Amino acid sequence: MIVTALLFSALTLADGFSLSTHCPPSFELTADNRCTLVTRYDAYDSLQNKGVGGTRTALPAHRDGFSPQQIDLGRYLFFDPLLSANHKQACASCHQPARGFTDGKALSTGTYGDIGTRSAPSLWNVGFLKKLFWDARAGSLEQQALIPIVAPHEMANSPAQLLADLQANAYYPALFRQAFAGTDQIDMTQVATALSAFQSSLISLNSRYDHYAHGYHQALTKQEIKGMNVFRSFVARCAECHTPPLFTNQQIAVIGTPEPDGMAFDAGAGAEPGHQKLRGGFKVPTLRNIALTAPYMHSGRFASLEEATEFYTKGRGHAVPAGENLLLHWHIWEPKLTAEEISQIAAFLGSLTDQSLLPATPARLPSGLALPDELQQPEPKTGVTE
Ligand code: HEC
Numbered sequence: 001m002i003v004t005a006l007l008f009s010a011l012t013l014a015d016g017f018s019l020s021t022h023c024p025p026s027f028e029l030t031a032d033n034r035c036t037l038v039t040r041y042d043a044y045d046s047l048q049n050k051g052v053g054g055t056r057t058a059l060p061a062h063r064d065g066f067s068p069q070q071i072d073l074g075r076y077l078f079f080d081p082l083l084s085a086n087h088k089q090a091c092a093s094c095h096q097p098a099r100g101f102t103d104g105k106a107l108s109t110g111t112y113g114d115i116g117t118r119s120a121p122s123l124w125n126v127g128f129l130k131k132l133f134w135d136a137r138a139g140s141l142e143q144q145a146l147i148p149i150v151a152p153h154e155m156a157n158s159p160a161q162l163l164a165d166l167q168a169n170a171y172y173p174a175l176f177r178q179a180f181a182g183t184d185q186i187d188m189t190q191v192a193t194a195l196s197a198f199q200s201s202l203i204s205l206n207s208r209y210d211h212y213a214h215g216y217h218q219a220l221t222k223q224e225i226k227g228m229n230v231f232r233s234f235v236a237r238c239a240e241c242h243t244p245p246l247f248t249n250q251q252i253a254v255i256g257t258p259e260p261d262g263m264a265f266d267a268g269a270g271a272e273p274g275h276q277k278l279r280g281g282f283k284v285p286t287l288r289n290i291a292l293t294a295p296y297m298h299s300g301r302f303a304s305l306e307e308a309t310e311f312y313t314k315g316r317g318h319a320v321p322a323g324e325n326l327l328l329h330w331h332i333w334e335p336k337l338t339a340e341e342i343s344q345i346a347a348f349l350g351s352l353t354d355q356s357l358l359p360a361t362p363a364r365l366p367s368g369l370a371l372p373d374e375l376q377q378p379e380p381k382t383g384v385t386e
């Protein structure tokens with residue numbers, strides 16, 4: 001009896017949801033209630049005429065200007081399995097905070113168990129990207145967000161069911177009113193805006209590498225500095241495509257990575273008619289938090305950073321299937337890296353880990369649904385649960 005009474009009062013106390021009025025760390029609130037990103041890279045000039053691989057170069061433009069309420073509503077939506085047809089899968093199921101916002105699988109699994117054809121990319125620093133998806137087919141976070149919700153092999157939902165579920169919920173209509181002043185009818189544009197707002201707050205720019213870049217030389221070990229120098233060299237050429245500070249130049253490159261055994265060739269950005277030159281081309285991924293997001297490449301083909309790096313040194317086009325005539329990027333060649341250089345590069349890539357701004361996983365969801373099973377694992381030490 002006493003236990004029930006205590007439990008009941010705890011529930012009523014914790015009842016109700018309201019959205020944060022503060023910006024996430026690293027963002028400043030403007031007078032008109034928008035969060036703008038502030039980083040130490042603001043002090044540096046643009047990449048223009050600086051060559052590649054320089055450490056003190058500016059970041060590309062970032063999607064910001066969302067309100068604290070939109071960011072926080074997006075956080076609830078991102079973790080809520082209400083977004084999937086059978087209420088079992090959230091965005092965070094495949095983009096798990098504890099795994100660098102990936103799922104640790106080579107290929108993602110949908111809410112009904114369907115296995116997809118590509119690996120879930122990290123979402124850290126996604127607010128800087130001009131094109132989304134491995135094949136760069138989405139032009140904005142808003143456009144991207146609506147795709148997995150309805151994809152049959154992912155969340156398999158429909159806009160009509162999702163909006164009906166949100167509207168019928170005890171809390172969401174009031175939360176949407178807090179985030180989008182003056183609206184009574186929830187719509188998909190608001191869902192996409194809130195998800196984009198949350199994702200644009202996932203900033204990782206405070207790794208040991210960054211401390212080094214800003215002038216603290218001791219932040220990297222000797223091994224990591226050697227790795228950085230090989231990474232930036234014109235022998236390895238990694239920084240030509242994985243350009244600091246984001247560790248991507250955001251271009252599509254045909255590099256000829258292999259598919260897992262038995263899987264059909266993925267034409268990537270070349271799948272569209274008229275894009276033959278981009279056949280087998282993929283967006284250069286960021287290498288931020290890369291030590292947390294194995295397995296690697298669009299098909300999750302490589303299990304470790306050493307394996308992924310070794311790919312580049314095995315010879316231009318060595319993994320291209322017979323019969324495919326790909327226009328490989330000119331920076332893909334035969335750098336002949338030694339085993340030692342490969343482990344130095346892998347060590348350097350490990351210095352790009354920074355989860356200090358990991359957002360809090362909600363302890364409860366407005367839908368009343370439990371967090372998906374895959375999120376019930378202990379969070380890494382840097383994580384905070386609220
Ligand atoms: C079933 C697993 C799964 C679910 C659920 C899922 N995603 Fe993804 N996500 C993926 C995969 C796989 C890709 C890469 C697909 C491709 O490139 O074709 C991806 C790509 C992305 C990208 C592009 C990142 C980049 O660097 O290009 C973003 C952003 C993203 N997802 C956000 C979301 C959001 C928001 C949700 C919830 C509405 C969501 N995802 C739900 C698996 C998933």
Ligand code: HEC
Pocket residue numbers: 231236237238239240241242252253254255256257282283284285286287290293295296297298299305308309312329330331332345
């Ligand atoms: C010509 C541009 C280019 C160069 C040069 C290049 N990369 Fe890449 N990198 C890419 C592309 C494109 C992908 C994605 C390919 C795919 O998924 O099939 C990728 C993927 C990766 C990945 C996996 C990322 C993930 O999220 O799964 C790692 C690790 C990586 N590269 C490291 C390196 C290293 C180390 C070097 C130098 C030895 C290098 N890259 C040189 C374009 C390049």
